[in-house]
Amino acid sequence: METLIQQLINGVTLGSVYALIALGYTMVYGIIQLINFAHGEIFAAGGYIGVITLSLLNSRGVLESHPVLGLALAFLLAMAYCAFLAVALERVAYRPLRKASRLALLLSALGMSIFFSNGMMLCQGVYDKAYPTQLYATGQFTVGGAVVSYIQVYIVAGAVVLMVALNLFVNRTRLGKAMRSTAQDRTMSALLGINANRTITITFVIGAILAAAAGVMVGLYYGSVRFDMGFVPGIKAFAAAVLGGIGNLTGAVLGGMIIGLVEVFAAGYLASEYKDVFAFIILILVLYFRPTGIMGEQVDDTRV
Amino acid sequence: MATDLIRLGVVLAWGFVLLVPMLGARLGFDTFAFEWTRIWKVMGVLAVGGLLVVAQRAVSARRPDRAHAQHRSRVHVPAAWGWAALGVVAVVFPWFADNYARDVAINVLVYVTLGLGLNVVVGLAGLLDLGYIAFYAVGAYTYALLNTHFQIPFWLALPIGCVVSAGAGAVIGYPTLKMRGDYLAIVTLGFGEIIRLVLNNWDAVTEGPNGILGIKAPGIYYPVFGEGAVTFVHFYLKSLLWLYFVALAIAVVTVVGVHRLDRSRVGRAWISIREDETAAELTGIPTLKVKLLAYMLGAVFAGLAGAFFAAKVRYVNPSSFVFIESALVLCIVVLGGMGSIPGIILGAAAIIVLPEVFRGLELYRMLAFGGAMTVMMVFRPEGLIPAGRRKRELRGEAAAEGDAGA
Structure with a gap:
């Protein structure tokens, strides 16, 4: 029973991270029908900026005196950086290909993914960069025999805050409305005076902000980041987005949770070395039996 | 030309923002150092490359006919000759190579x-x-x-x-x-x-x-x-x-x-x-x-x-x-x-x-x-x-x- 609760807690933590990344995939796919392969690398870049900020603050002694401020700064800088990165990515690799074939766009995304992960490797080296974890939020408490660390609480709480903010943004603001209408019909909304390019850029920026937060969270949770850390979570998060129904925000969160839980339970009860395999198998099964996902509507040829 | 230069400036500034934390920060175990030299090197390469592109664009904009002519005057070699040559090279090459x-x-x-x-x-x-x-x-x-x-x-x-x-x-x-x-x-x-x-x-x-x-x-x-x-x-x-x-x-x-x-x-x-x-x-x-x-x-x-x-x-x-x-x-x-x-x-x-x-x-x-x-x-x-x-x-x-x- 304790292990079950423990797995559940770990699964939800991991699931929140996947959900944050999956939101970026699903928004971008919803608006330009592109699997943004470089999204995983943006997530990794967020993790790197987090560790760079925290190390800088740590070396100046700020982290010891103001741990909460330091963490907030790490998140904010990571988000800002990834926003800049996503704008550059969209402008350089995707905007010139608006009218090109889908295959060309996808290959361009793949190229950028390889470019970014290798760029990070060249900048920061091939080895793990350790978060100075000893200085903040080290406590833990027990619930029904299961150990919950404060980091896990912060991750889930942070993810919930971001998701609520995203929901408000998409449903309550003019920009959110522009996003939804561009996703629905780009030509029509352009005719109605919505700047499609600007809306697409904003979509990328929001996705990148969420991914950056996820990157810092993963860094805090596992204690380190690596240049290739974006690849596998990127695929899993995409699987989550598809599982939930691509283009659907609630679906992405749901899919992220499911993938996170499945991974943790599979690792705990079946075979830990095959945990990645389970995520891929879910992806394949979903695409085979219900390509529209759990929450997805009927998708026609032009979208799939 | 002028707009190209402004564009280049924006690109360089953007690249600079992206490079500074990623390339400059040197993280050790519990240590933090900052290195500007690597950033300036990469920025230098980017700037030179960008200027070359701008110059090339400026030149080709002034002489549009020539740029076109270059595209047209492709030498046309029958495909079979090319394949034969490639085959000969492929067979002969290893005997002379280390x-x-x-x-x-x-x-x-x-x-x-x-x-x-x-x-x-x-x-x-x-x-x-x-x-x-x-x-x-x-x-x-x-x-x-x-x-x-x-x-x-x-x-x-x-x-x-x-x-x-x-x-x-x-x-x-x-x-x-x-x-x-x-x-x-x-x-x-x-x-x-x-x-x-x-x-x-x-x-x-x-x-x-x-x-x-x-x-x-x-x-x-x-x-x-x-x-x-x-x-x-x-x-x-x-x-x-x-x-x-x-x-x-x-x-x-x-x-x-x-x-x-x-x-x-x-x-x-x-x-x-x-x-x-x-x-x-x-x-x-x-x-x-x-x-x-x-x-x-x-x-x-x-x-x-x-x-x-x-x-x-x-x-x-x-x-x-x-x-x-x-x-x-x-x-x-x-x-x-x-x-x-x-x-x-x-x-x-x-x-x-x-x-x-x-x-x-x-x-x-x-x-x-x-x-x-x-x-x-x-x-x-x-x-x-x-x-x-x-x-x-x-x-x-x-x-x-x-x-x-x-």
């Missing part, structure tokens, strides 16, 4: 085979496969296991490896082919990873990450005319010179095979599926079967290359079959020109030989390939040596985009 050059050449031939195999799937049938290296792994492990457990020789294992690879292609292809476009890409990526993870973890059969040792090289029997009777002597083709010719034979079989497939009824069916699947289906092409065939035949060539790889290195382990290898093969196909056989040969040569020439820049290899992939898609989606049909199709769309942008 072992290092032979090794590089063998790698090129292996990647030519892989590139052409993937070309069947991506270039002809238009199905983006991001897990292609899995079939290479299947071929390699098939030969490795057959040889180490049952002492089955290379030439017998080669067809078996092809059949097993084709089987794997069918198993992976069948459930995925109902999907279209990008979903297919992500699922093949998933399958590729599954196969690698299984190879890595199924210790009882694959020895896990340790890999399989003691694989035999390809052998041949040659006759010795003794006293009255002819005896056959077995001889392992261990030296790189002989292995080169085995690789060449495999590559030639692949080139001829893919060329014939391209011109065949099935090849035209693939192209029609690539262009418009619904229309293809309506004209009576059994799309599912034909796509499955593309997968299986693509896998066969990867299986050939894989078995050869295992025989050449005489050792296999899962780390040879990571995703980045799939990306590399895809890069060859894209760079060379999707659907174009000479293009893919050139692409394979470029991608294998260039990093060897620029040895000091080895680290930047994948960075350059990733960047090149995007740059190719933006500026020259048809590849270095485009296949005729593909070129017209892609250029038409690119031209429309150019008009809208200007």
